[in-house]
Amino acid sequence: MGRQEAPTRPALPPHKRLALITGGARRLGAHLARMLADDGWAVVVNYRSSDAAAARLVDELAAKGGYARAIRADVSDKVDVATMFASIDQVEGRLDLLINNVGIYQPKPLPQVTPEDWDAHLQTNLSGAFYCCYSALPMLQQTNGSIVNIGYAGVDALRANPHATPYEVSKVGLLALTKAIAASYGPHGVRANMLSPGHLSNSIDLPDDMDAEVPLRRAGTLDDMAQALRYLLSAEYVTGQSLDVAGGYRL
Numbered sequence: 001m002g003r004q005e006a007p008t009r010p011a012l013p014p015h016k017r018l019a020l021i022t023g024g025a026r027r028l029g030a031h032l033a034r035m036l037a038d039d040g041w042a043v044v045v046n047y048r049s050s051d052a053a054a055a056r057l058v059d060e061l062a063a064k065g066g067y068a069r070a071i072r073a074d075v076s077d078k079v080d081v082a083t084m085f086a087s088i089d090q091v092e093g094r095l096d097l098l099i100n101n102v103g104i105y106q107p108k109p110l111p112q113v114t115p116e117d118w119d120a121h122l123q124t125n126l127s128g129a130f131y132c133c134y135s136a137l138p139m140l141q142q143t144n145g146s147i148v149n150i151g152y153a154g155v156d157a158l159r160a161n162p163h164a165t166p167y168e169v170s171k172v173g174l175l176a177l178t179k180a181i182a183a184s185y186g187p188h189g190v191r192a193n194m195l196s197p198g199h200l201s202n203s204i205d206l207p208d209d210m211d212a213e214v215p216l217r218r219a220g221t222l223d224d225m226a227q228a229l230r231y232l233l234s235a236e237y238v239t240g241q242s243l244d245v246a247g248g249y250r251l
């Protein structure tokens, strides 16, 4: 269930743009939240179980003079998601950017994948993103806002990934959703794109030989992702695209 964290919080300053980042309490999501706050955005940080990390991030951003709020919601639960957006509508009253950052990744060879593994990836990474887009789009049309879905490098080339098939399928589906939203809502002033990392330096399964897999011969950093997000937010004529931030991985 979405829940407001700080009853004494000051109101969102007028004309301040608001971003919601799902799974934003830690790692990539938190880094993008910090970057947006540095650029003057107000931020709502969604989390599921990282209460303490979300509260620390909100305090950190508020201490720097920004507006931030944390909302707990399981994005795979459509009631939770609807409650989270009702809270944003009520408290902040606007939304300019949705970043669907949640993406579970539990790699295993396809012969070992169970229906439960399949459902977890599709429900969290794809249905969860759809639920958020569904609730966000009416608000984004009011602000000429945009959606950035976090993908995975090479997702637009549709190659086999037998070591993480449910994950791959969820991200390919997310790309199809991104393009369909871009086509349907462009006339209503909303852009939708995908930002697709390869191996980030905090990945749980970095390859032994990075040089052999990544032409630019290093893992990506969270700053590489923030830089690409800044580009996507500024590129007003770009929609329906997946931008690989991957040093050439999976070309």
Ligand SMILES: NC(=O)c1ccc[n+]([C@@H]2O[C@H](COP(=O)([O-])OP(=O)(O)OC[C@H]3O[C@@H](n4cnc5c(N)ncnc54)[C@H](OP(=O)(O)O)[C@@H]3O)[C@@H](O)[C@H]2O)c1
Residues within 6 Å of the ligand: 022, 023, 024, 025, 026, 027, 028, 029, 046, 047, 048, 049, 050, 051, 073, 074, 075, 076, 100, 101, 102, 103, 104, 105, 124, 128, 150, 151, 152, 153, 196, 197, 198, 199, 200, 201, 202, 203, 204
């Ligand atoms: N890291 C990489 O190398 C890499 C590479 C390619 C693509 N990506 C993509 O980049 C994105 C972020 O990656 P990451 O490694 O930073 O992610 P992560 O650490 O695995 O997960 C980020 C957050 O997602 C939240 N989350 C998971 N299930 C949720 C749910 N049902 N509802 C709400 N929140 C949920 C968790 O929140 P709580 O902690 O609150 O439970 C977690 O903190 C993902 O979409 C991933 O697929 C990452």
